[in-house]
Amino acid sequence: MSLKHAILSLLVESERSGYDLTKNFESSVAFYWSASHQQIYKTLGDMHDKNWVSLKHQAQSGKPDKKIYSLTDDGAAELKRWAVEPVKQAAPKNQLLIKLMLARLVGTEPILEQLNGELKRVYKEIATYSKIEKQYFSSKPSHDTHLKNVTSYLTLRNGLLSAHAELDWLHEAIEMLENK
Amino acid sequence: MSLKHAILSLLVESERSGYDLTKNFESSVAFYWSASHQQIYKTLGDMHDKNWVSLKHQAQSGKPDKKIYSLTDDGAAELKRWAVEPVKQAAPKNQLLIKLMLARLVGTEPILEQLNGELKRVYKEIATYSKIEKQYFSSKPSHDTHLKNVTSYLTLRNGLLSAHAELDWLHEAIEMLENK
């Protein structure tokens, strides 16, 4: 799995608690990976056992204590090893296409409803991406931009291009099904 | 999960064995869902317990016996219920984007290698889709085409549009990283 590596990649930048990581996964990381807080706490424990991360307790006034995790040398080595290893392609899982195939069984109307629902969702997604693009990346990064900005920009572009492809497909699909 | 529903959707068309279903998943279904034979046999057993599928044994000369599964009324009802229920969006899982973020840690060269590897894979994928498009769908389905052809065509279009979006993104990403 890559959750371990997604977490380690955040710990490269700074030490973090499970709670901090959960927040990261809810905001920025959510664009390319997702995990619940239960999964994150569990995985931090597993990685601590493997000695990929080290742990220190931080007492806080008022709030509960934090358990702050940092990347160890072993963790950094594992992350470097994984980063250059060939990508393992995730198996496609597209519920909507199963449902589309069921148009014969349930009729085109309920399937068109589903497609229109997705259309709304994708529009919203594109709006979210566009907003971030304007806020943080008002001009396309150039050769003197820091590498981190470049990779963040490309992550955003990935989301935008995929969303646009889905939008185009949904328009095609809706048009063809409406003419049946 | 939707593996149950993907299997049921095939059993709508005809009764099939676990082996038959495995072959379906390796060829056509693979474009939108994937499953190993172990998983398919297991799930068929689970669905038999739920009475979503019924079972008959078929002796074969020479080859091992087959266990042929058919859709039951309960199975059909479940499939119809699921088909019209709102799509549950799959959480994004993109290893490549985690790796891209690691360009600072490991340098841009190994990441460019990964991106170029993906480029090759996507080119092949597009070639596969284009070949099928030519073989089976020489002309865009029109209003008098059977619904099943329309949905199959749209499944193919989904693959093509997604693959093209990824291709465009890879070109952008490679260009930007090369200029660093």
Next chain:
DNA sequence: CAAAAATATGCAACTATTTGCACATGTCTT
């Protein structure tokens, strides 16, 4: 003729993820 591939099914162990619950405190809102 021997080896490999295809046909056919499945268990067991492990890894990954989801869902539901639990607990403790602080601040902010109505």
Next chain:
DNA sequence: AAGACATGTGCAAATAGTTGCATATTTTTG
């Protein structure tokens, strides 16, 4: 004052998926 929301951590059970192994026969290929 009551209730919601944020901070902070986690267990347990169930579901989903992967990996390795097992078995038996037939057909095809070199």
